[in-house]
Amino acid sequence: MANLKSDKVVFMSSTSPWSPSDPSACMDSLLTFAVFDIPATLVLHGEGVLQVVKNQNGSILGLKTLAKTFGALGLYGIDEVMVEARALQHYGLSMHDLLDAADMETADQPLRFTSITPAQLASLIADSKAVFNF
Amino acid sequence: MSSFAIIVRGAPYTSQASLSAYRFANAVLESGHSVYRLFFYQDGVYNASAQIVPPQDEMHLPKAWQQLIATHELDAVVCVASALKRGVVDDKEAARYELACGSVLPGFVISGLGQLVDATITADRVVTFSP
Amino acid sequence: MTLHTWNKARTSHPSFELCRTSMAPGDALLLLEDGVYSALELAFVQLLQGSEQDSAYPCYALAADLAARGISAKIPNSVNVVDYMDFVALCLQHDRVVNWA
Numbered sequence: 001m002a003n004l005k006s007d008k009v010v011f012m013s014s015t016s017p018w019s020p021s022d023p024s025a026c027m028d029s030l031l032t033f034a035v036f037d038i039p040a041t042l043v044l045h046g047e048g049v050l051q052v053v054k055n056q057n058g059s060i061l062g063l064k065t066l067a068k069t070f071g072a073l074g075l076y077g078i079d080e081v082m083v084e085a086r087a088l089q090h091y092g093l094s095m096h097d098l099l100d101a102a103d104m105e106t107a108d109q110p111l112r113f114t115s116i117t118p119a120q121l122a123s124l125i126a127d128s129k130a131v132f133n134f
Numbered sequence: 135m136s137s138f139a140i141i142v143r144g145a146p147y148t149s150q151a152s153l154s155a156y157r158f159a160n161a162v163l164e165s166g167h168s169v170y171r172l173f174f175y176q177d178g179v180y181n182a183s184a185q186i187v188p189p190q191d192e193m194h195l196p197k198a199w200q201q202l203i204a205t206h207e208l209d210a211v212v213c214v215a216s217a218l219k220r221g222v223v224d225d226k227e228a229a230r231y232e233l234a235c236g237s238v239l240p241g242f243v244i245s246g247l248g249q250l251v252d253a254t255i256t257a258d259r260v261v262t263f264s265p
Numbered sequence: 266m267t268l269h270t271w272n273k274a275r276t277s278h279p280s281f282e283l284c285r286t287s288m289a290p291g292d293a294l295l296l297l298e299d300g301v302y303s304a305l306e307l308a309f310v311q312l313l314q315g316s317e318q319d320s321a322y323p324c325y326a327l328a329a330d331l332a333a334r335g336i337s338a339k340i341p342n343s344v345n346v347v348d349y350m351d352f353v354a355l356c357l358q359h360d361r362v363v364n365w366a
Contacts, residue, residue, distance in 0.1 A: 007255060014280055014366070021176050028215065029175075032247035038255065046279040084283065118286035125267055126289060130260040131363040132141075133280075136357055150272070150298040157329070161349035167357075259356050262364045264272075 008039045010124055012133040014046035017066040018058075023051055026134035027069050034076035041124060042073075043116060045084035049091065052083065052098045052113060070111055071104030082116040082124075137170040138162050139253035141262040145180035146195035147188065149265035152181050156198060158261065163206055170257035172203070172210040173250050174242070177265065179217040182210070182242035196239055203241040210242045211249040266291035268359040273366045274302040276309045280366040285312065288322055295355060296326040296344070304331075304340040313343045325355065 011033075013026040026042075033040040044051055051066055058065035070081070088094070101110040116124075125131055140159055144151025155172075162169055174181055181199050188194050203210045217223065217238075218231075224244050225236035238244065254260050269284050269292060276285075281303075288294070296303055303309050304326055315321030325345045331337040337346070347355070356362050 009254060025176050025216070029247055029250060033251050033254075036248065036251045038251060045283050086283070087279065090279075118283060121283070121287040122289045125287065125361070125363065128361065130254050130361055131267075132262065133264070133364055133366075138353075138356070154272075154298055157349050158352060161353045165350055165353045167353065259362060261356060261362045264364050 006127060006129045008041070008128045009033055010041050010043060010128045010131045012043045012045055012131065013048040013051065014044075015134065016047045017051040017056065018063070019047075022134040023048075023066050024069075026132070027066070029132060029134075030078075031072070031076055034073075034078055040078065041080075041082060041128075042078065043082040043084070043121060043124070044087075045121075046087050049083045049087040049093065052081065053093065054097060054099050054103050056103070067099055067103055070099055073111055078111075080112045080114055082121075083113050084121075085115040085117050088115065135167055136258040137168045137256070139170050139173065139250075139257035139260045141173045141175060141250070141260065142178035142181060143176045144263065144265040145177040146186060147192070148177065151263040151265050152178065152195055152199075155263035156195065156202070158263070159202060159208075169206070169208050171249065171253040172199075172208055173253055174210070174212045174216075175250070176213075176216050177220070179212045179220055179222045182212045182217070182238050183222050184239045185237045200239045200241050211245045211253075212238065212242050213250070214244050214246055217244055266293075266359045268293050268295060268355050268362045270295045270297060270300070270362060270364045271303060271366065272296075272298040272300040272364070274299040276303045276306055276312075278366060284363075284365040291359075293323040293325065293355065293359065295347075295352065296324065297330055297352075298327075299330075299334075301326045301330045301334060301336065301340075304344045305336060310341050310343070313341070325351070327352065 011030045015022045056067045098113045142155045146152045186196050224238045228236040325347045328346045
């Protein structure tokens with residue numbers, strides 16, 4: 001049986017960055033796994049892809065900007081985030097519309113966004129110990 | 135025998151998540167398997183509240199969880215970050231933040247996300263109940 | 266092999282679409298809570314039968330949730346009615362459990 005001994009985890013997030021609890025709960029959990037050196041992959045799907053659209057500014061509404069937290073992922077050894085291809089297409093977004101170095105306030109290599117298909121997600125899931133979906 | 139980590143992300147009564155999780159936890163134990171840890175996250179922390187007054191004709195879910203935890207000596211963790219922002223605090227946190235009082239049912243332990251990591255890696259299966 | 270769980274009343278939902286399209290051979294779907302209402306949807310029932318493009322997957326629904334909602338007699342035979350002990354067994358027959366939506 002595949003990967004009963006796998007220690008990898010997958011975090012999926014499907015809510016808009018302005019939804020109350022799920023996006024930051026997902027991020028906090030993801031980072032905790034990373035701190036404990038457990039390989040963790042983040043997959044943004046559905047409305048979740050909106051979390052990484054560039055030029056967000058919550059201060060206009062007096063709110064925190066979740067997108068800024070993506071800049072910290074590199075510090076925790078996460079340099080790639082998967083984004084659901086179909087969701088990007090649904091919102092008419094391309095890779096050029098996603099966060100760049102300026103949004104993430106980092107001088108280092110910006111986070112890499114990689115499009116993921118359902119078949120690729122199936123492989124990721126099959127290779128993991130557990131999957132969390134926020 | 136296999137071990138389960140059960141994650142509860144919904145508050146009692148505002149969705150069916152907690153009730154499903156409770157019934158599932160019972161079934162795990164009745165099947166002769168073990169519950170490695172219960173992890174209450176986000177709104178799930180409300181299941182640990184001593185201040186909930188349930189609707190009259192419904193079971194008292196927080197107390198049901200408390201009973202299950204006590205009977206089987208389960209490790210029931212309530213995520214500290216989720217708990218603080220929702221006002222589910224134990225006596226220690228209440229004193230620290232100079233709040234009116236502690237409000238956690240006995241048997242629930244306030245702790246961090248590290249417990250979720252440990253449970254995920256150690257238990258044979260991780261099952262999440264979400265609103 | 267993965268056990269996928271669904272608890273929303275309709276499958277016309279982007280998360281369900283991703284769930285469905287990312288299912289692999291050996292995977293199964295469990296409907297619980299309001300998710301059991303999905304078993305009434307014509308589109309979902311047709312999906313269960315499979316097609317040239319998509320294989321059929323075993324689908325289970327929790328008995329208590331069906332009964333509480335008064336729809337036990339209205340779901341197709343292709344949906345297997347199970348109780349919580351079966352749910353536990355299903356978790357162990359699969360390598361992991363993924364909750365969607």
